Amino acid sequence: MDSNDLERERGITIFSKNAAVTYKDVKINVIDTPGHADFGGEVERVLKMADGVILLVDAFEGPMPQTRFVLQKALQLNLHPIVVINKVDKPNCRPDEVHDAVFELFFNLDATEAQLNFPTYYGSGKNGWFNDKNQACEDITPLMDGILQYVPPPKVSEGTLQMQITSLDYSSFLGRIAIGKVSRGSIRENQQVTLAQTDGTMRKIKVRELYVFEGMGKKKVTEVQAGDLCAVVGIEDFNIGDTIADAENPEALPVISVDEPTMNMLFSINNSPFFGKDGKFVTSRHLRDRLMKETEKNLALRVEDSPGGESFIVYGRGILHLGVLIETMRREGYELTVGQPQVIVKEIDGKKCEPYETLVVDVPQEFASKVIDLVTRRKGEMLVMETKGEMQHLEFEIPSRGLIGLRTQMLTATTGEAVMAHRFSEYKPWKGSIPGRNNGVLLAKQGGQSTGYSLDKLQDRGRFFIDPGEEVYTGQIVAEHIKPGDLVVNVVEGKKLTNMRASGSDAATNIAPKLLMTLEECMEYIEFDECIEVTPNFIRMRKVILNEDERKKQQKKINTEAI
Ligand SMILES: Nc1nc2c(ncn2[C@@H]2O[C@H](COP(=O)(O)OP(=O)(O)OP(=O)(O)O)[C@@H](O)[C@H]2O)c(=O)[nH]1
Numbered sequence: 001m002d003s004n005d006l007e008r009e010r011g012i013t014i015f016s017k018n019a020a021v022t023y024k025d026v027k028i029n030v031i032d033t034p035g036h037a038d039f040g041g042e043v044e045r046v047l048k049m050a051d052g053v054i055l056l057v058d059a060f061e062g063p064m065p066q067t068r069f070v071l072q073k074a075l076q077l078n079l080h081p082i083v084v085i086n087k088v089d090k091p092n093c094r095p096d097e098v099h100d101a102v103f104e105l106f107f108n109l110d111a112t113e114a115q116l117n118f119p120t121y122y123g124s125g126k127n128g129w130f131n132d133k134n135q136a137c138e139d140i141t142p143l144m145d146g147i148l149q150y151v152p153p154p155k156v157s158e159g160t161l162q163m164q165i166t167s168l169d170y171s172s173f174l175g176r177i178a179i180g181k182v183s184r185g186s187i188r189e190n191q192q193v194t195l196a197q198t199d200g201t202m203r204k205i206k207v208r209e210l211y212v213f214e215g216m217g218k219k220k221v222t223e224v225q226a227g228d229l230c231a232v233v234g235i236e237d238f239n240i241g242d243t244i245a246d247a248e249n250p251e252a253l254p255v256i257s258v259d260e261p262t263m264n265m266l267f268s269i270n271n272s273p274f275f276g277k278d279g280k281f282v283t284s285r286h287l288r289d290r291l292m293k294e295t296e297k298n299l300a301l302r303v304e305d306s307p308g309g310e311s312f313i314v315y316g317r318g319i320l321h322l323g324v325l326i327e328t329m330r331r332e333g334y335e336l337t338v339g340q341p342q343v344i345v346k347e348i349d350g351k352k353c354e355p356y357e358t359l360v361v362d363v364p365q366e367f368a369s370k371v372i373d374l375v376t377r378r379k380g381e382m383l384v385m386e387t388k389g390e391m392q393h394l395e396f397e398i399p400s401r402g403l404i405g406l407r408t409q410m411l412t413a414t415t416g417e418a419v420m421a422h423r424f425s426e427y428k429p430w431k432g433s434i435p436g437r438n439n440g441v442l443l444a445k446q447g448g449q450s451t452g453y454s455l456d457k458l459q460d461r462g463r464f465f466i467d468p469g470e471e472v473y474t475g476q477i478v479a480e481h482i483k484p485g486d487l488v489v490n491v492v493e494g495k496k497l498t499n500m501r502a503s504g505s506d507a508a509t510n511i512a513p514k515l516l517m518t519l520e521e522c523m524e525y526i527e528f529d530e531c532i533e534v535t536p537n538f539i540r541m542r543k544v545i546l547n548e549d550e551r552k553k554q555q556k557k558i559n560t561e562a563i
């Protein structure tokens with residue numbers, strides 16, 4: 001069901017989606033939710049539409065940090081999950097051990113007696129079968145029968161219409177579409193209803209068209225009864241959490257609450273010399289409108305104007321959450337500058353506290369000690385260490401700050417073998433200073449087109465982020481220095497043109513290919529005095545202050561203030 005471009009590229013679900021099937025005369029609405037912890041806000045709100053939950057666990061990996069999170073939310077809503085252990089086709093999988101681990105997880109999350117009694121199915125989505133005996137069979141009918149047996153029919157209360165809007169969809173023909181579950185009464189085409197908004201205001205509106213989910217699409221209908229999910233067209237101005245209620249006696253449903261953000265970043269207009277060269281939407285007005293629009297559906301996101309007026313502080317759940325937003329904006333044609341991600345510090349009982357996360361790393365045995373060393377230096381504490389097949393399974397508790405930049409170092413230290421996942425656990429006291437990036441950077445001394453000649457000369461100083469022939473500007477980060485400390489270098493120097501060779505291609509043949517970094521890698525890479533210029537076609541890292549002299553003056557000022 002992953003249909004969005006970013007989802008396909010990354011192979012993860014970011015937005016929840018609906019589908020519906022009819023099995024043995026029962027209509028089953030299916031909601032696919034993201035599994036990654038950064039999109040928890042999405043999970044929290046769509047779970048409100050569900051009468052049951054299928055908890056999918058990998059038969060090899062077992063429960064992951066995000067499994068804990070989604071399960072906890074489901075248990076709190078008093079849902080009774082069906083556990084499905086998938087991928088039993090994988091060699092070395094451990095379905096029985098995984099089952100025990102899932103039971104332990106339920107237990108640790110204070111599941112009730114009834115919830116602990118969960119049914120378990122085994123199988124392989126890839127091979128198209130599931131049943132409760134873990135013996136390959138024809139198809140998934142045993143699981144379908146299980147759904148009919150264990151998922152209760154929707155709870156429908158007596159009374160007038162109530163439907164809380166939990167998602168939204170756009171269509172260029174129909175405009176904004178409100179999606180939710182009709183929990184009471186029924187809703188009809190052309191009906192007069194009241195929109196009870198989360199701020200308390202009530203507005204009379206008219207339902208233009210109604211749709212229910214069918215297969216992977218939607219079907220137009222004239223009426224939807226309580227218990228079914230429904231998409232309503234005709235209410236332009238609504239927010240997630242609003243209730244569509246009876247015209248005469250409107251009663252709003254309780255507001256949807258989601259967990260607090262843990263990280264923020266400064267978003268500003270692009271103020272590099274390349275401003276406006278690449279993007280369509282470049283002003284602070286454009287940025288502001290786009291960010292505000294995002295908060296309407298991205299519930300875990302918050303946006304504040306910063307004092308200057310040109311910038312916005314954007315609060316999210318983590319690097320991936322904010323990264324996906326920036327990536328989406330750049331595809332839409334926006335240009336912007338983003339600063340170093342900061343964790344949100346809180347004062348709890350008079351103590352300075354910061355977010356901590358559970359970090360899980362699976363790594364081949366020989367790299368385990370390197371991983372432990374790396375995480376411990378970043379103030380992580382090891383909680384669990386066990387052997388899983390040929391892999392070592394490690395669990396840590398680590399301040400979120402320590403995670404920033406960890407992935408790149410982890411992959412380098414383990415030659416790309418480590419599989420890591422992390423998830424917010426709680427706020428705890430501030431853990432003191434955490435070492436940042438080890439290496440300095442090489443900065444462009446002057447703007448222009450980089451030459452193979454100068455890159456070649458500088459090759460033993462650092463690993464380049466640019467290729468010969470790329471346009472650069474003063475203060476742009478062009479390479480990682482092999483040593484700590486920054487260095488300003490000339491990358492636009494041309495060999496004296498004594499013959500016919502073009503300046504871009506000289507000596508280019510023996511230059512190592514540039515280091516390609518994704519947006520999220522850049523977000524984890526930069527230091528506090530650096531930022532990222534994001535445009536539809538380029539991601540460039542730079543110093544906040546581009547001019548070398550001004551930067552030095554600023555540094556002096558900071559140093560004296562520190563004394
Ligand atoms: N071996 C094996 N691989 C599977 C099976 N089912 C899914 N996969 C693979 O597992 C990977 C992840 O599948 P997804 O369906 O994207 O997983 P997901 O749980 O939806 O992931 P998120 O949406 O990010 O939470 C894909 O590469 C699938 O091909 C299975 O039964 N066996």
Ligand SMILES: [Mg+2]
Pocket residue numbers: 002012013032033034035
């Ligand atoms: Mg998915």
